[in-house]
Structure formats: C-alpha cells, structure tokens
Amino acid sequence: MSAQGKSIWPWLRSSNSQNSLQQAAEAEARQRSDMIDMELAAERARLQQESKxxxxxxxxxxxxxxxxxxxxxxxxxxxxxxxxAAAWLPVIQLNLVHSVNTILDALDLVRSDSAEPEDSEYQSSHTIPEDLRQLGGRIAEKLAELESELSGELYSSAPPPSSRPPSRSDHERPRLQHRLSMVSVRGVTLRHKPTEFQSAFPSWKIVVDRARAILAECAPDIASLWAHPWVRSGLKAQGIHPEHQPGYFLPDAARIASPHYLPTPEDILRARxxxxxxxxxxxxxxxxxxxxxxxxxxxxxxxxxxxxxxxxxxxxxxxxxxxxxxxxxxxxxxxxxxxxxxxxxxxxxxxxxxxxxxxxxxxxxxxxxxxxxxxxxxxxxxxxxxxxxxxxxxxxxxxxxxxxxxxxxxxxxxxxxxxxxxxxxxxxxxxxxxxxxxxxxxxxxx
Ligand SMILES: Nc1nc2c(ncn2[C@@H]2O[C@H](COP(=O)(O)OP(=O)(O)OP(=O)(O)O)[C@@H](O)[C@H]2O)c(=O)[nH]1
Ligand SMILES: [Mg+2]
Missing domain, CATH: 3.40.50.300 (P-loop containing nucleotide triphosphate hydrolases)
Structure with missing residues (x-):
C-alpha cells in the first residue's frame, strides 16, 4: 500500500487488519469444522464398515x-x-425354448421321412408317431431360430443354436448332455446383467415381443409335445428328465406366451x-x-x-x-x-x-x-x-x-x-x- 494511502485512510488500515484477523479466525474455525466433519465421516465409515x-x-x-x-x-x-421382473422375461423365454429344442433333438422329431434309419439302438427301434412328426415339422425351425436369437441377445458368446444332426449315436451323448445344461456352457459370457437388459439393448422389446408371438403360435404344440406318452417314455428311456433340469418351464408355455405375462417371483427364482x-x-x-x-x-x-x-x-x-x-x-x-x-x-x-x-x-x-x-x-x-x-x-x-x-x-x-x-x-x-x-x-x- 502507498504512503499516501496510509495517511489518508488510517481507519482503512485498522479495518484491514481487523478484517484479516477476522478472516484468520474464520479460516481457523473452518479448518476445525472440516476436521470435525472428516472425523465424523471417518467414524461413520468405520461404523458402516463394522455393520457391513x-x-x-x-x-x-x-x-x-x-x-x-x-x-x-x-x-x-x-x-x-x-x-x-420384466427383465427376466427373455431369460424365461429362452429357458422354455431351450427345453423344447432339447426334446426335439433328443427324440429326433424333425427327422425327415427320407432320412436313413438311425444308427443308435434307441432311434432305430422306434418309429416316430405321425402326429409328433408333423408337430416337430411345425415348430422345430421357428424354435431353433428363436433360441439362437434369444441367446444371441443374452449372451455375447452364445452357445450353438439348436442344430439337429441326423443321428444320435452313443458318441453324441456328451453333446446332448451338454445341451441339457446349455445355459452353463463354459466360456459363455453374458452381454448384460438382467437388470440392464431393458436399457442396454435397444432391440430388447422387439425381441421379447417377437418371442412372445412365436411362443403363442407354438404353445398348443408345446403342451401336446410335453403331454405325449411317446415323448415321456422316449425321454425316460434316454435318462432325460427336463423336470429335473434348470429353467424348467415346459408346463407353462401358454402362460409365458400370453400378451400380459410378467414373471412371478417364483418364475424369477426358477429362471436359469x-x-x-x-x-x-x-x-x-x-x-x-x-x-x-x-x-x-x-x-x-x-x-x-x-x-x-x-x-x-x-x-x-x-x-x-x-x-x-x-x-x-x-x-x-x-x-x-x-x-x-x-x-x-x-x-x-x-x-x-x-x-x-x-x-x-x-x-x-x-x-x-x-x-x-x-x-x-x-x-x-x-x-x-x-x-x-x-x-x-x-x-x-x-x-x-x-x-x-x-x-x-x-x-x-x-x-x-x-x-x-x-x-x-x-x-x-x-x-x-x-x-x-x-x-x-x-x-x-x-
Ligand atoms: N427345483 C429347484 N431348482 C433350483 C433350486 N435351487 C436352484 N434351482 C435352479 O437351478 C438353476 C441353477 O441355479 P443358479 O442359482 O443359477 O446356479 P448357480 O450356482 O448360480 O450357477 P452359476 O451361475 O453357473 O455358477 C436355476 O434354474 C434355479 O432356478 C432348488 O432348490 N430347487
Ligand atoms: Mg449364478
């Protein structure tokens, strides 16, 4: 400050020094208060940690x-x-479609009339009833595509879509076992967490609605398939029990395909x-x-x-x-x-x-x-x-x-x-x- 300033504004000088004293006091108070806040935060964190x-x-x-x-x-x-709950819908749809495709695969229900007789003992000694053959023909392709589409949405490295080899000999058994637990295939990674499905993939609604429509078309056939005595005995003969498998929703096809279906708590617990x-x-x-x-x-x-x-x-x-x-x-x-x-x-x-x-x-x-x-x-x-x-x-x-x-x-x-x-x-x-x-x-x- 200039000499002139000192003589002309003495009160200002004294006021300045008071101000700086006050500022120092305030700064000290603020520091003390910050310190207390920090201690309180640390104490809170400690208590939180202890109760965690x-x-x-x-x-x-x-x-x-x-x-x-x-x-x-x-x-x-x-x-x-x-x-x-809605986020679990595509998972449940996939679980259902996967179970159906597993049955179609296991019993070779999409075998064409002209196909060679199967080389496995089971297949060669069993003629597929005509109603089941027709049923397989109606739903197999649609559901194979749907499984591939849904798993493509949910998993970034999806398991292979439902492929149907012409025969099911004993050496293919591990492949079938593998399909039975498809949703836990090694190396599969999820694209998104279930809670993020809706926001994370824009096609979510389109895919889910499309799946719903296909399932609605196929639901009566799925019900007939699962209720068919030939299917039940064929699966039993092969030691396949979809009802013991994760993600078992076979009896619920019509409910899951209905336009207003929202997964229940029990469905969510059962979804795989x-x-x-x-x-x-x-x-x-x-x-x-x-x-x-x-x-x-x-x-x-x-x-x-x-x-x-x-x-x-x-x-x-x-x-x-x-x-x-x-x-x-x-x-x-x-x-x-x-x-x-x-x-x-x-x-x-x-x-x-x-x-x-x-x-x-x-x-x-x-x-x-x-x-x-x-x-x-x-x-x-x-x-x-x-x-x-x-x-x-x-x-x-x-x-x-x-x-x-x-x-x-x-x-x-x-x-x-x-x-x-x-x-x-x-x-x-x-x-x-x-x-x-x-x-x-x-x-x-x-
Ligand atoms: N029936 C029945 N199913 C169950 C039971 N506990 C789990 N599950 C089903 O078993 C499947 C697998 O369960 P998860 O909880 O996904 O298994 P996880 O141990 O987390 O498996 P990873 O994530 O692969 O390690 C799901 O479809 C569940 O609904 C149970 O007590 N009874
Ligand atoms: Mg898990």
Missing part, C-alpha cells in the same frame, strides 16, 4: 448360488426385486441364467433394532471361473457354499467324464482347506431338496447305484440327504484349515423364504 458383512457365495455351477441371492433379495428388498462374472449385491437387513448391511458376492461356478475366486476373498466374513443334493447322478457340463458330486466334494474340500479363508465362517447349503425328492420318489433313481458306500440304507429323502451331508462334513473335519464351526442346512432355494431362515446363520451375522 461381506458374504461370498461359492460352489459349482448350477448349484443355486444366484438363486439364493434372488431369494434374499425377494425377502429383504422385495420392491426393487419385483421392479426388475449363468453367472458370467462375479456380482456384488448389497442387502440391508433390519434385524430387531439393528440395521445391517450384507454384501453378497456371487461368483460363477464353472471350472473355468473358479481360478478367479481368490480375488474376492479379502474382507470376507462368511462363505455360503451352495452344493446340489442331486449332483450324484449328473456329470459336469464342462467334462462329461466327471461326476458332479465328486467335483463338488473336491471343491468344498479345497475351500475348507484354503488358508486365505481360515478365519472365515462356513455355511453349507445342500440345495435342491425338491429335485432330490423327485429323483428318488418319482423317477426311481437308486442313490446306491451312484454312491456305492451307501450300501443297503433306505433310498429315501431323509436318509440320502443326511448321508450326503455327512459326506461334506467328513471332508470339512478332515481338511478344515482352522478350528471353526460349519453350519450345514438342507435347502430348497426356489421356494424357501430366507427371511424366515436367518437362524441358518451364525448369530453374529444377523
């Missing part, structure tokens, strides 16, 4: 991990869960969509007076995806390992030489033995109780034919499920990397409401 529980869902493909997550969402955040990469879901739980947050980390269970699991182990407090009670007479989609129960037990053993998870508590869901019941009681499957050590025990649901549970617990006792409890439960993820079942978890998590 990261839960990993592990287990082989198709065991029901994603279904368990959906079940939790339905129980704890029903509004947002149901708001996404492979988890292509790990997904995290936040769930707020109101338990008594407390509010807790669960971060559910759902991974893909196919062999090719398991190598990536370890990166999600950090900060995990709990593992929910989901295994299927019905794996004992199934083989892997990735390798038809490997029994699924053997594979699951090995995977469980590795998780129990894993040192990175030594401080993590374990919950084991032995899932698909309803299918176990259907296999043992309706399909007459003998557990001992697949697990010799079962010997002459009764082939009923309580005995078999208890035996399977014991097989898992034995692995845990022998291989667990630390002393900890394991909470093992028999579940049916498509019907149970897990909100009623929080007692399945160790106390400190709920």
């Amino acid at each position: 529980t990261k839960i990993l869902l592990l287990g082989p493909s198709e065991a029901g991990k994603t279904t368990v997550v959906k079940n939790f969402q339905l129980a704890f955040t029903p509004k947002s869960f149901l708001a996404q 969509l492979t988890t292509a990469s790990a997904e995290e879901h936040s769930l707020m739980l109101d338990v008594g007076m407390a509010r807790k947050e669960w971060l559910l980390c759902d991974v893909g269970g196919s062999r090719s995806q398991r190598g990536a699991w370890a990166q999600y182990f950090d900060d995990a407090k709990l593992v929910i390992f989901v295994a299927s009670l019905t794996a004992f007479d199934e083989t892997l989609a990735e390798d038809s030489a490997v029994n699924r129960l053997t594979d699951t037990l090995l995977l469980w053993r590795n998780i129990c033995a894993n040192k990175l998870l030594a401080s993590v508590e374990l919950v084991l869901f032995l899932n698909k109780l309803d299918i176990l019941k259907a296999k043992l009681e309706n399909a007459g499957v003998a557990f001992v034919h697949h697990v010799n050590s079962f010997k002459s025990r009764p082939n009923d649901v309580p005995t078999v499920s208890k035996y399977i549970k014991e097989m898992f617990l034995a692995q845990y006792r022998q291989y667990s990397s630390s002393e900890r409890k394991v909470f093992a439960h028999i579940t049916c993820a498509v019907v149970s409401r897990f909100s009623d079942r929080l007692h399945l978890f160790p106390d400190r998590f709920v």
Whole structure:
C-alpha cells in the first residue's frame, strides 16, 4: 500500500487488519469444522464398515448360488426385486425354448421321412408317431431360430443354436448332455446383467415381443409335445428328465406366451441364467433394532471361473457354499467324464482347506431338496447305484440327504484349515423364504 494511502485512510488500515484477523479466525474455525466433519465421516465409515458383512457365495455351477441371492433379495428388498421382473422375461423365454429344442433333438422329431434309419439302438427301434412328426415339422425351425436369437441377445458368446444332426449315436451323448445344461456352457459370457437388459439393448422389446408371438403360435404344440406318452417314455428311456433340469418351464408355455405375462417371483427364482462374472449385491437387513448391511458376492461356478475366486476373498466374513443334493447322478457340463458330486466334494474340500479363508465362517447349503425328492420318489433313481458306500440304507429323502451331508462334513473335519464351526442346512432355494431362515446363520451375522 502507498504512503499516501496510509495517511489518508488510517481507519482503512485498522479495518484491514481487523478484517484479516477476522478472516484468520474464520479460516481457523473452518479448518476445525472440516476436521470435525472428516472425523465424523471417518467414524461413520468405520461404523458402516463394522455393520457391513461381506458374504461370498461359492460352489459349482448350477448349484443355486444366484438363486439364493434372488431369494434374499425377494425377502429383504422385495420392491426393487419385483421392479426388475420384466427383465427376466427373455431369460424365461429362452429357458422354455431351450427345453423344447432339447426334446426335439433328443427324440429326433424333425427327422425327415427320407432320412436313413438311425444308427443308435434307441432311434432305430422306434418309429416316430405321425402326429409328433408333423408337430416337430411345425415348430422345430421357428424354435431353433428363436433360441439362437434369444441367446444371441443374452449372451455375447452364445452357445450353438439348436442344430439337429441326423443321428444320435452313443458318441453324441456328451453333446446332448451338454445341451441339457446349455445355459452353463463354459466360456459363455453374458452381454448384460438382467437388470440392464431393458436399457442396454435397444432391440430388447422387439425381441421379447417377437418371442412372445412365436411362443403363442407354438404353445398348443408345446403342451401336446410335453403331454405325449411317446415323448415321456422316449425321454425316460434316454435318462432325460427336463423336470429335473434348470429353467424348467415346459408346463407353462401358454402362460409365458400370453400378451400380459410378467414373471412371478417364483418364475424369477426358477429362471436359469449363468453367472458370467462375479456380482456384488448389497442387502440391508433390519434385524430387531439393528440395521445391517450384507454384501453378497456371487461368483460363477464353472471350472473355468473358479481360478478367479481368490480375488474376492479379502474382507470376507462368511462363505455360503451352495452344493446340489442331486449332483450324484449328473456329470459336469464342462467334462462329461466327471461326476458332479465328486467335483463338488473336491471343491468344498479345497475351500475348507484354503488358508486365505481360515478365519472365515462356513455355511453349507445342500440345495435342491425338491429335485432330490423327485429323483428318488418319482423317477426311481437308486442313490446306491451312484454312491456305492451307501450300501443297503433306505433310498429315501431323509436318509440320502443326511448321508450326503455327512459326506461334506467328513471332508470339512478332515481338511478344515482352522478350528471353526460349519453350519450345514438342507435347502430348497426356489421356494424357501430366507427371511424366515436367518437362524441358518451364525448369530453374529444377523
Ligand atoms: N427345483 C429347484 N431348482 C433350483 C433350486 N435351487 C436352484 N434351482 C435352479 O437351478 C438353476 C441353477 O441355479 P443358479 O442359482 O443359477 O446356479 P448357480 O450356482 O448360480 O450357477 P452359476 O451361475 O453357473 O455358477 C436355476 O434354474 C434355479 O432356478 C432348488 O432348490 N430347487
Ligand atoms: Mg449364478
């Protein structure tokens, strides 16, 4: 400031110094206040972190991990869960079309009259009834195209469309098995998460409406196909049970094709969509007076995806390992030489033995109780034919499920990397409401 300025405006000088004092005081106050805010934010984050529980869902493909997550969402955040119902429509349409195409393939219903007799024992000794041949002729092409279109929309590397080779000899069996679990084919990646379908692909509505129209045309034939005694016995003779497969909507064709159909909660739980990469879901739980947050980390269970699991182990407090009670007479989609129960037990053993998870508590869901019941009681499957050590025990649901549970617990006792409890439960993820079942978890998590 100039000398002139000093003499002419002395009051200004003093006012300036007061101002700067005031400014300094204000700055200090602001700094203090910022500090307090930061401390409060840190405290809030700490408290939030403490009330946040990261839960990993592990287990082989198709065991029901994603279904368990959906079940939790339905129980704890029903509004947002149901708001996404329409997004599951193309998945359910694809599941249905896939089941129909699997039957057409398995029974060779689109074999032309001029085709050579089949070389497999089954096909050569069975003449296709004329009504079924005509039915196959009416729907096969349309549904093959539709399957390819829907899977092309949902998966970025889609499984091959429903191709129909002229014969179904024994060496083609693995291919058929593979088709049966098409939606968990190795290497398939989803184009979008279900919740993003609507916004992510502009053709969504066109595709869904087109699928609806084709299904409406085919629904009566689909119903006749599934009700046909020749089809039922033909599938049984080949050991194919679509009703035990994921994404089973065969009895629901007319309902799914209807113009105003919106998937119900039960449909969403039953819909099958492979988890292509790990997904995290936040769930707020109101338990008594407390509010807790669960971060559910759902991974893909196919062999090719398991190598990536370890990166999600950090900060995990709990593992929910989901295994299927019905794996004992199934083989892997990735390798038809490997029994699924053997594979699951090995995977469980590795998780129990894993040192990175030594401080993590374990919950084991032995899932698909309803299918176990259907296999043992309706399909007459003998557990001992697949697990010799079962010997002459009764082939009923309580005995078999208890035996399977014991097989898992034995692995845990022998291989667990630390002393900890394991909470093992028999579940049916498509019907149970897990909100009623929080007692399945160790106390400190709920
Ligand atoms: N009937 C029946 N079906 C079930 C049950 N649990 C799951 N499913 C069905 O089994 C299929 C596979 O379930 P998912 O939850 O997708 O399996 P996942 O373990 O997530 O499989 P990946 O994502 O491949 O690792 C779906 O169609 C489910 O509806 C059950 O308890 N009973
Ligand atoms: Mg999944």
